[in-house]
Amino acid sequence: xxxxxxxxxxxxxxxxxxxxxxxxxxxxxxxxxxxxxxxxxxxxxxxxxxxxxxxxxxxxxxxxxxxxxxxxxxxxxxxxxxxxxxxxxxxxxxxxxxxxxxxxxxxxxxxxxxxxxxxxxxxxxxxxxxxxxxxxxxxxxxxxxxxxxxxxxxxxxxxxxxxxxxxxxxxxxxxxxxxxxxxxxxxxxxxxxxxxxxxxxxxxxxxxxxxxxxxxxxxxxxxxxxxxxxxxxxxxxxxxxxxxxxxxxxxxxxxxxxxxxxxxxxxxxxxxxxxxxxxxxxxxxxxxxxxxxxxxxxxxxxxxxxxxxxxxxxxxxxxxxxxxxxx
Numbered sequence: 001x002x003x004x005x006x007x008x009x010x011x012x013x014x015x016x017x018x019x020x021x022x023x024x025x026x027x028x029x030x031x032x033x034x035x036x037x038x039x040x041x042x043x044x045x046x047x048x049x050x051x052x053x054x055x056x057x058x059x060x061x062x063x064x065x066x067x068x069x070x071x072x073x074x075x076x077x078x079x080x081x082x083x084x085x086x087x088x089x090x091x092x093x094x095x096x097x098x099x100x101x102x103x104x105x106x107x108x109x110x111x112x113x114x115x116x117x118x119x120x121x122x123x124x125x126x127x128x129x130x131x132x133x134x135x136x137x138x139x140x141x142x143x144x145x146x147x148x149x150x151x152x153x154x155x156x157x158x159x160x161x162x163x164x165x166x167x168x169x170x171x172x173x174x175x176x177x178x179x180x181x182x183x184x185x186x187x188x189x190x191x192x193x194x195x196x197x198x199x200x201x202x203x204x205x206x207x208x209x210x211x212x213x214x215x216x217x218x219x220x221x222x223x224x225x226x227x228x229x230x231x232x233x234x235x236x237x238x239x240x241x242x243x244x245x246x247x248x249x250x251x252x253x254x255x256x257x258x259x260x261x262x263x264x265x266x267x268x269x270x271x272x273x274x275x276x277x278x279x280x281x282x283x284x285x286x287x288x289x290x291x292x293x294x295x296x297x298x299x300x301x302x303x304x305x306x307x308x309x310x311x312x313x314x315x316x317x318x319x320x321x322x323x324x325x326x327x
Contacts, residue, residue, distance in 0.1 A: 004231050009256060012180065012220045015263040018042060018312055020119035023111075025061060027053050027126030029186040029224060029245075034122075036254050039277060040270050041313050045118075048111040049141055050089020053126035055156060055208065057141040059164040060087065066175045068112040071104040073097070079144055086133070086140040093144070119178055124224070125209065126186040128156045128201040129193060155201065161208040169216060180218045182261065183209045187228035187253070189243045222261065227253050269313075272306055280318050287325075296322050 016022060021043040024034040034046040049061040064087065076083045082093040083100045092107075094100045115121075131140050131151045143151060156164075172179055185205045190198045202225065213219045228237065228245050235242060237249035245253070262270070279299040284292045300322035307315045 005233070007223060007226060007231050009223060009260045010220070011260045012182075014180070016042070016120055016261055016266070017263045018266050018269065018310070021045070021114060021117050022120045022122065023048075023115055023118045024122045024124070025049075025052065025058055026122075026124030027051060027186040027188065029126070029184075029188055030122065030124040032250050033124070033184075033254065033257060036257075040273050041315070045111060045114045047089070048107065049087055050091055052089075052141055054128065054130040054139075055125050055161045055205070056130045056139045056164055057087075058123060058125065059168040060139060061141070062115075062168050062172060065108065065111050065115055066171055068108060071101060071108065073101060076100060079146060082144075084142075084144045086138065086142070086144075089142050090144055116176055118176060120180050120182065121172070122182045122184065122222075124184045124186050125205045126188060127190050127193075127198075128161065128204040129190070129197075130154045130156050155197075156204065158204050158207050158211075161204060162211050165208065165212055166215075169212065169219070173216075173218065180220070181216075182220045182222055183213060184222040185209060185225040187225045187245050187249075191241075191243045220261075222257055224253050224257075227256055269306075269310055272302070273313075276303055276306070276315070276318055280321055296325050 018041070022037060022045075024030045024037075024044060024046045025048070028051050031046055031051070034044050038044045038046070048065055049057075052058050052061060071085065075085055075087070076097060077086075078084075078097075082090075082095060083097045084090065084093045085104065088104065092100065092104060094103070130153075131143060132138060132154050133140060134150060134152045137152070140151065169181065172181070185202060189195075190201065193201065206225070209221060213221045228249050232249055232252060237246055237252075238244065239246045258267075258270070276299060279295070282295075284295075286292060300319060303315050303319045303322060307313055307319065
């Protein structure tokens with residue numbers, strides 16, 4: 001008896017290797033994938049403008065990274081005692097205007113360099129709803145808790161979404177001819193918009209993404225949305241807010257991502273790294289025992305061996321922990 005619907009995931013002809021820098025841009029679900037890859041020591045850079053939900057903000061972010069124009073002082077504004085930018089998440093905000101500006105420009109330079117070398121970019125779209133400044137219709141990436149009347153809520157059409165992303169993709173492939181793109185739609189449900197509005201929003205994203213994937217030969221689709229909504233299909237796989245997939249659902253999606261998009265040669269390395277990370281996070285009940293010191297020595301040696309065998313891995317922090325903890 002079958003309890004789940006079957007799903008077919010089309011893998012790319014080339015898959016992600018440890019040597020491949022990966023940029024991730026988009027919604028909060030982007031960071032689930034990014035954190036998984038980063039914890040397993042892939043070369044990643046996540047959300048250079050912070051978490052972004054709508055396709056217009058994603059396109060504007062990538063265009064800004066490619067242009068590499070300095071962020072101007074005039075782009076910052078003071079709100080809630082912090083200097084903010086409509087193009088960046090609040091985690092980039094601060095009380096010192098000059099420090100915020102210097103930080104944004106330094107990070108933009110770093111991000112531009114990373115994108116030039118990247119082999120993959122993972123774009124996760126969360127919602128078709130875009131927010132615009134009421135005074136001039138300028139798209140904003142983050143509302144920074146400004147009063148609601150500051151904004152106008154706009155539901156992007158399929159044509160609008162396709163045009164914005166299509167233009168950005170052409171520029172991306174010219175900027176970095178080696179780049180491959182994985183699109184995914186976030187399974188997080190935006191219930192504040194209402195169930196019907198959320199489904200309209202997701203439907204527009206899905207249609208837009210598949211239009212682009214069918215058009216470009218270096219675009220791929222990973223069905224994170226379908227894995228949660230159509231395969232798991234049960235509220236026990238959501239957190240208490242009924243909107244965010246819980247740990248089990250997220251791990252289910254990530255396992256499918258690894259199987260479909262990670263090069264098989266990386267899998268043994270990932271397995272060994274997973275063991276080291278679990279040991280690194282282990283909390284000993286009796287840290288002063290010989291048994292625990294032997295445990296640390298054993299994993300220190302395993303870490304050295306793995307580092308020696310795979311020179312592209314940076315296990316400095318993990319090795320330092322095992323060596324210092326065993327003293």
